Amino acid sequence: MRTNTVLISGASIAGPALAYWLHRHGYAVTVVERAPAIRPGGHAVDIRGVARDVCAAMGIMPQITRDRVHEEGFAWVDPAGRRTSEMPASLFGGEGIVAEYEILRGDLAHILHEATRADAEYRFGDRITALSEGDDGVEVTFRSGRTERYDLVIGADGIHSGVRALAFGPEERFIRRLGAYTAYFTMPAQPDLDPHWFLMHGIPGGRCAGIRPENEHTAKAMLSFRADGRTVDPRDVAAQKALLAEVFAGAGWRVPPCSTRWGTRPTSTSTSSGRCTWTGGAPAGSRCSATRATARPRSAAWAPAWAWWGRTCSPVSWPAPAATT
Incomplete structure (x- = not known):
């Protein structure tokens, strides 16, 4: 008897969630993650609509309720910190810019890991370096030097996906x-600010800054701006910090220095070809001091306030999940 095998690249949100459901349907799942452990940090994730239904079906809503961010609403502030407009979390039946259930990406990743670690094999500190697809599966080469064969390989490794590049070509195509x-990063909690409201400040020139609550010790801060022709290497942290310093020089309110990653997004949420497929996740980005920033798609000056995680995996034709001989 042989059980169909699946390799998932990426242990953020999409990868562990997919591992949970694949295991439920009889697959043997391995998750490989290049980081040495579950990555901390990142933007808050809204749990609403179908996402809440899925989390309830997985039995993780109690943990999400325990660890959620207690955010009461969103408000714009002027340079002096005075509120000019507000949107309480209760507005639009809890389906506004602030959801009833919001949780930090890192906390949700830990919950999903705990829910799947006993049923899926996790390999941290390694990554896929080569794929060779054949009639009997996909031969996978890892950076560690090991080579193994799987029935299906799934990339859930973020915007700059290594699996997508190996299976489908350069990321510029997607x-x-x-x-x-x-730029999204951790900063000390601001004792003189309301600890339960996400505050946003608009700055002339297509720039904005925001601070949202996290816990009694830390807060999440965000800086966003129009590119206006500027380019920066998403892996060059020094260049990112220099660009931020240039763009936000002289900005008021509470604009701190940090690193950033450019705002990009895939043209589609999933891609498949034969036995290889790619699906996005809620990505964690480059380091910002001792924390991590998150790259997210942005289309307007205030859009960074919206949580973004919607990811699905398209259907792929491959052997049925039942054990075979």
């Missing part, structure tokens, strides 16, 4: 640049 950059 990335549509939105003309904006965003």
